[in-house]
Amino acid sequence: MRGWLANATTVAAWPLVLLTAIGTAPSAFAQMPLPTAPPPPQDGKTLFLNQCGTCHSLDPADPPRQGPLLKGVVGRKAGSVPGFHYSAGFAKADFVWDPAHLDAWIASPQAMIPGTVMAYAQPNPETRRKIIDFLKEQQ
Numbered sequence: 725m726r727g728w729l730a731n732a733t734t735v736a737a738w739p740l741v742l743l744t745a746i747g748t749a750p751s752a753f754a755q756m757p758l759p760t761a762p763p764p765p766q767d768g769k770t771l772f773l774n775q776c777g778t779c780h781s782l783d784p785a786d787p788p789r790q791g792p793l794l795k796g797v798v799g800r801k802a803g804s805v806p807g808f809h810y811s812a813g814f815a816k817a818d819f820v821w822d823p824a825h826l827d828a829w830i831a832s833p834q835a836m837i838p839g840t841v842m843a844y845a846q847p848n849p850e851t852r853r854k855i856i857d858f859l860k861e862q863q
């Protein structure tokens with residue numbers, strides 16, 4: 725009988741133990757830092773403004789920047805913005821900017837035109853694609 729009673733007391737205590745555990749659970753969760761959401765993907769325009777906009781404008785009315793105007797760059801001969809002083813390698817750049825040339829250029833300007841003064845390189849193909857898609861629309 726003693727043994728049974730002791731067991732009954734133990735069993736009767738279980739719900740209390742459970743309730744205590746449940747009671748503490750929410751506050752424990754509340755103290756956990758929320759997982760930070762990844763930043764929303766940036767569109768081509770935002771990427772262009774952030775990554776190229778310091779040195780390149782799309783508006784001919786803007787004061788000169790470090791790099792040439794990029795309005796209408798797709799379909800334009802390399803090194804052909806009047807009045808912009810390109811580095812020496814551009815004299816030999818005999819091609820028209822198309823998406824493939826732009827992709828190679830943004831990935832590694834130095835590899836394409838050695839000695840260029842464009843201090844930038846974008847290793848992410850998806851980022852390059854978005855920027856180039858945006859530039860195609862800037863005619």
Ligand code: HEC
Pocket residue numbers: 772775776777778779780790791792794797801802803804805809810811812814821826829830839840841842843844846855
């Ligand atoms: C730190 C400044 C800087 C940044 C950032 C920069 N550029 Fe340039 N860019 C230049 C300079 C300077 C030149 C001229 C290079 C030379 O003469 O060697 C140039 C040249 C170019 C040209 C050749 C244009 C022509 O008329 O032939 C293209 C295309 C270009 N940049 C695209 C971009 C794009 C797209 C981005 C962003 C993904 C970018 N650049 C970021 C400075 C920059």
